[in-house]
Amino acid sequence: MSNSLDIPTFASAQLALLSAELAAEVAESSALVRLHAPAALQRAGVALTNLSVGARRTGLGGRTVIELVPDKATSSSFTDGGGGPDLPEHGIRVGDIVLVTEQPAGTAKKREVKELEGKGTKGVVTRVGKGVVAVAVDEEKDGKGGDEGVLGGEKRVWMVKVADDVTFRRMNQTMERLSKLEERDYTPFIRVLFGMSSPSPVPEDLASDPEVGNIEWVDPTLNDSQKDAIRFALASREIALIHGPPGTGKTHTLIELILQLLQRNQRILVCGPSNISVDNIVERLAPHKIPFVRLGHPARLLPSVLDHSLDVLTRTSSAGAIVRDVRAEMDAKQASIRKTRNGRERRAIYAELRELRKEYRERERRCVDEIVQASRVVLTTLHGAGGSQLRREEFDVVIVDEASQALEAQCWVPLLAAKKAVLAGDHLQLPPTIKSLNSKSKGAPAADSAAAIAGFTLERTLFDRLLELHGQGIKRMLTTQYRMHDKIMRFPSDELYGGRLVAAEGVAHRLLRDLPYEVAETDDTTEPLVFIDTQGGDFPEKNEDDADASGNKKLTKSSLYGDSKSNEGEAALVRQHVRSLVEAGIRPEDIAVVTPYNAQLTILAPLKETYPGIELGSVDGFQGREKEAVIVSLVRSNPEGEVGFLGEKRRLNVAMTRPRRSLTVIGDSETVKKGSAFLKRWMEFLEENADLRYPDVAALQEQDMKA
């Protein structure tokens, strides 16, 4: 094939791009710590200050889990529940990587992250409660200086979110392994993925393929496009793509595929880019009562998935009994550290703990190997597949869900040892976020220019690349969608999916009025598509970076990650529309407001107090989600017709395909039309097909006066 890729060139380009990407992430979090005091970072939601170390116990991998609670000496607010004081409002979430270090005095000069790392310890947040954040830490790295570090003492500490370098390490290792492969190591699978050969042909009549045969469907209600995609995936020898536009039952299809592969005695590894994408499959696989195991840090898993996690399996299996004993002994030692103030005694306990941890790891490893080897279906995140548990494991098929939201290097973590892969995704929705893309303007190093010149970018996903390489023949598209009203679906279907989407019978004509609770019949509840056009210049956008009255740039949640835009007038229209929906009887939990700009979200935040349950989200953050009623605030309104990253088709696609029964678009058609041909066609489509409204400026002013 003419357009095949040289593997070492590909791998070294990826390595260069990945290191630029990690550098951009590190630069971003380091700049925050350098430029802002801990208290300011706490206000911006990325840090928690005035903490002390509470209880400690042993987690998976023999790691120490410490509980951080508000420091008694400095906290004033107490809960009435009898527990400790509450933590202030914060943005630290389970799975975040945080740095825990001694808190500097209020006046101390700001520090470098590197310097802080030497003094404290990094860890993964494993639990977030009202008055506690638990962090799994690598205790051996705490206080390298020789004293007990921050974790053993009675020091006041703080934590701040930092870049997650674990994922990068896994990707780098994988790319290095790929670059070192000799030509004789290239399997038919690898040859196809790099275009050195074409995929083995599948018969036109898929049912005649021996791997497909006469299928007995576990779920006979699958639609034709889903059945076709499964037959195609079974018949393919090296690679099959399942293209699942919004709401077309991609996960539903993958579950059946897994069950069919199992019936054919195949061993399967199922991966996704995020824990939630993997758990989503685990939850739907569980009712089928097949044996499988979910790898991953238990703290990052959904509670409903825990029963299948290695952590729980190691504890409940017979081999786990010995592991359990050592764990109990370690927990007892952990507790005794807090009771002693004597430095020598403490050091002795640490030494004993180190020994125990070694033994624990060894036993746990044996127990884990046993469980994994016995599992015919293993589920984990893409980077989780690079862990030691799968080092010697082989699978017949690797399935990657949400493949179009993963970096290609991330996909290679499980794929390097694959014989065949099935990738599911939608390359017409947003790809993974790349920070180094715009890094020049933020002062971080730009991606290696040689890699960029050679035409490699992180933004091109494996899904995209394979489609370019082998054409549409390696893909099957799911075409019946179970989410949107026909009128909401029309534009994205015609523009992006070749007009092939069909709304399932049950959803095609569903209106808010038909919700299974009492809803009044109003203009809003009987019309699926509303466009509130703010053209005319009365609703101008505002640049978040504009300084405040005193000329200072303020650190807020929305300004944290670069400049953002807002539009106060549009926000007022959003409030008005939400109120009218709620007055018609729509429950706030059935309404979402999405907007591309974080600054707009900040302005809209008070809506959550008025209507608890309503969801406000960025378009990027709402990918994969749905709501009965969705209001999209486009924000951009300027005479120049600048639309910024609103110009990205895939972002708009995500925004307009979230609703089930009602989509309301609020925006300035004059500005937006100038953005791109696609935006122009969308605006024209709305003008012609939506219930077109022009805002009543006087009524808005009155509403705001009342507020």
Ligand SMILES: Nc1ncnc2c1ncn2[C@@H]1O[C@H](COP(=O)(O)OP(=O)(O)OP(=O)(O)O)[C@@H](O)[C@H]1O
């Ligand atoms: N053949 C089918 N018959 C009836 N309902 C279906 C069918 N396939 C999928 N659905 C329903 O469609 C909805 C979407 O399915 P699923 O969550 O699998 O979609 P998805 O494509 O993975 O979602 P996303 O849009 O996030 O990619 C679910 O409520 C599911 O039950």
